[in-house]
Amino acid sequence: MTDDANAPWLIVGLGNPGPEYAGNRHNVGFMVADLLADRIGGKFKRAQKAQAQVVEGRIGPPGPANRRVVLAKPMSYMNLSGGPVTALRDFYKVPTAHVVAIHDELDIDYGVLRLKIGGGDNGHNGLKSMTKAMGAEYHRLRFGIGRPPGRMQVADFVLKDFSSTERKELDYFVDRAADAVECLVTEGLERAQSAYNS
Numbered sequence: 001m002t003d004d005a006n007a008p009w010l011i012v013g014l015g016n017p018g019p020e021y022a023g024n025r026h027n028v029g030f031m032v033a034d035l036l037a038d039r040i041g042g043k044f045k046r047a048q049k050a051q052a053q054v055v056e057g058r059i060g061p062p063g064p065a066n067r068r069v070v071l072a073k074p075m076s077y078m079n080l081s082g083g084p085v086t087a088l089r090d091f092y093k094v095p096t097a098h099v100v101a102i103h104d105e106l107d108i109d110y111g112v113l114r115l116k117i118g119g120g121d122n123g124h125n126g127l128k129s130m131t132k133a134m135g136a137e138y139h140r141l142r143f144g145i146g147r148p149p150g151r152m153q154v155a156d157f158v159l160k161d162f163s164s165t166e167r168k169e170l171d172y173f174v175d176r177a178a179d180a181v182e183c184l185v186t187e188g189l190e191r192a193q194s195a196y197n198s
Helices: 025-039 082-091 125-134 154-158 164-187 189-196
Strands: 009-013 052-059 067-074 099-105 113-117 139-144
Touching: 009 025, 009 082, 009 164, 025 052, 025 067, 025 099, 025 139, 025 154, 025 164, 052 082, 052 164, 067 082, 067 164, 082 099, 082 125, 099 125, 099 164, 113 164, 113 189, 139 164, 164 189
Parallel strands: 009 067, 009 099, 099 139
Antiparallel strands: 052 067, 113 139
16 A cells, blocks of 8 residues: 555545436435536546546645545446445555445435545445455545435435526536535645635
8 A cells, every 4th residue: 555645546526427316405416526527638448457437637726735636427327426436446456444425315405515534424324335355544525415305205305406596506416526525635624624624
């Protein structure tokens, strides 16, 4: 394993593959990963060693804060994310503490961000699968989607597209989430939490 300070980061957007899921609340991790790929000028392509799409590149200003990153979107469906993520972690020799999962979070209001390392999965199947595969000590960027209205089931809510009202602000929130990931990778968790945990 390389020295941790110089080890690459594996930034994983969680979601479900396929056009029918693309606009779902559950796919906000894919949306942030896509924007990060645009920013580093990369295009997702199929990983050789895992059921995932990846982009390799660098994040941060030139100099010591510049970090090598692998952006990934597991193509296994949400509840099986752990297998592809662990395969990529091992292939790229990424310490678990340099893995970042970007995911939707029911218990936070829409658009609110929370960064942390470790902790429970809060019923999120993507996190549950990742934690089972490699332990809990990875970073999470939790993207608030709020709770379902009325008696709507959670599963129905997360697999629905963002509402037209939500979509008006979605680009802004996705942009802010991408900024938060860049800050985490280049400046560390505490700095990113103080800047983006609202």
